[in-house]
Amino acid sequence: MRKFKVVGGGTAGITLASRLAQNSSLSVAIIEAGGFYEVDNGNYSVLPGLWASEPFLTSTEIFPPQPLIDWGLVTAPQTGALNRKIHYARGKTLSGSSAINAMAYHRGTSGSYNRWASVVGDGSYTFANILPYFKKSCDFHPPDYNKRQILNATVKYDPSAFDTNGGPLEVSYSNWVDPALTWFERALVAIGLPINAKGFNSGSLTGTSWIPSTIDPRIGERSSSESSFLQQAIEDSNFFLYTQAQATKILFNSTTAYGVNVTTRDVSYAISARKEVIISSGVFHSPQLLMLSGIGPRSTLEKYAIPVLVDLPGVGQNLQDQPTFGIAHAIEIPVQRQLVQEPKAQIQLIQNATGPLSSLNGLIAFEKVPRPFRSNFSSVALESLDKLSADWPEIEYLTSTTEAPDGSSVGIIAAALSAPLSRGKVTITSSEISSPPAIDLGWYTDVANADTQVAIAAFKRIRQAFNKISNITAGPELSPGPTVQSNQEILTYIRNTSIPLYHAGATCAMGRRNDFRAVVDGHGRVYGVQNLRVVDLSAVPFVPPGHPQATVYMLAEKIAEDIRKGGSD
Secondary structure, eight states: OEEEEEEOOSHHHHHHHHHHHTSTTEEEEEEOSSOBHHHHTTHHHHOGGGGGGOGGGOOSSSOOOOTTTBOOEEOOOBGGGTTBOOEEOOBOSBTGGGGTSOOBOOOOOHHHHHHHHHHHTOGGGSHHHHHHHHHHHEEEEOOOHHHHOOTTOOOOOOGGGSOTTOOSEEEEOOSSOOHHHHHHHHHHHHTTOOBOTTTTSSSOOOEEEEOOBSEETTTTEEOOTIIIIIHHHTTOTTEEEEOSOEEEEEEEETTEEEEEEEEETTEEEEEEOSSEEEEOOHHHHHHHHHHHTTEEOHHHHHHTTOOOSEEOTTTTOOBBOOEEEEEEEEBSSOOHHHHTTSHHHHHHHHHHSOSGGGOOOOEEEEEOOOHHHHTTSOHHHHHHHTTSOTTOOSEEEEEEEEEOTTSOEEEEEEEEESSOOOOBEEEOSSSSTTSOOEEEOOTTOOTTOHHHHHHHHHHHHHHHHHHTTTTTBOSSOOBSOTTOOSHHHHHHHHHHHOEEOSOOBOTTOBOOTTOTTOOBOTTOBBTTSBSEEEOSGGGSSSOOSSOOHHHHHHHHHHHHHHHHHTTTO
16 A cells, blocks of 8 residues: 655645545555644634634734644744734644634636746646636535625626535635625725626636635534545545644655654654655745755755755745735724624524624735836836736735724725735754744845835725725724825835735745756655655745635645646656
8 A cells, every 4th residue: 555644734735635545545644743723722713703813813023822723933033024023823733724814715817827837837737727626625605695694795706616516625605794894895996996707716816806715604614624624534544644743854765755753742753654755834844844854955954964865945945925014994883803792693603604703804806006006116116027927916905894992893904915026935943843943034125126116005005995985984094094194104104014914835836847946846746856745835836816725725636636646656
């Protein structure tokens, strides 16, 4: 029996392992450092409406730790963010970050995936060719208007973007809508971001759309890789699961991977893999594990006296992230954070799988910076941005609400850079897995200064949007406040308040063999060794625009099928 060991039971790792285990001739095991989030984090992770209340999701250097499901990683001082250190939450649990994310599900643009195919030199990554893998994961549920029960929240989507035979991941439109979001929809449309008639799962990201979430609408709970794929696979006799098991090193016979060193509660042991080791440990820990195993930049490995197995300079480089910032206004509408505290919210959830506990946001928009703002960009910035595909948006707008300390309602429109040109890196700080990796997100450091110019334009666009719904706002702008007006004042505010969307990727980038930045090929196989792959968001050549969850599921599905068919042997 061919044995596969998957290091990391996250979004990609569980999906890939589950699909491999469908072949009874394969033995598949997941090695996961955490446990079950339902036990370790309870309703904070299970109920969508409590997501924003999770204390550990704050991005400040000092934060309330939750070591049972979060790695507690903190970045180096970020020069582009006024030297702030950022807590970057990552799931240390079965499901990985699909246990702690905001559950948004949508796909990137056709052009971005076609660029992926071009960069890697593999036509199987064009949007037309990967669409079946997107569809394969999803048990799609159309909107239930009897449960949504709100005007002005009609969903437009393309039914052909989903397959009736897909699954087991539950993908649905929320059974409840925060009333304020319907006003934000009006605001975004009013500034020139019309409703996208097909939604954001058919290869287009332009305009405004209600998006689906990874929520099971039958019970109003999060659908993660663990609650879907793992629960399906656990019934298979050829599937094995190690929890509370920290991989410390990949074992090699010459340049062939044959196993994994693992530690559980200070007890070390080895787990063998007769066929392959597949690393799915995420954007920070996958490159860390490669380097600790002797694969990475020679200078880094020699600095920590790690024997060099393969001098692979791209490991840990090319980090791409999407910083986000926003504007807040007091509004005169009850909001979700208030409504989840009412007793009837529990009744709605239990009886109908609806109400504010069953839902999380759901309205976003995308655009390239429009001409009036673009005309102020430097020629260097324009030249850099124009290298992206014509359908690649530069800004994402995210709408949400919260409750002020005095109990009043607050509306937020945020912007994220969906085409950031800045790059960061991650590296090791010792030869031991117990030492957290050093992380530089690289925000707002691109040589063309394009990211800062896009960010300033996005900030001004948000103000335009709020001006369109002045009939529901109360008083002056709360944050940053009306005194922030000049470009320099705006940029200082952006640098001082930007937080992560937790979309970092590309630190074990896929690429052609002759590309010095490439770490894996189009099948996820690590260059220079045998029987070792990386399959997670670290393995993408770049982060596609928007929320990458759907892309991670797609990648795991694609490579799992490749392995099962033997097409990459």
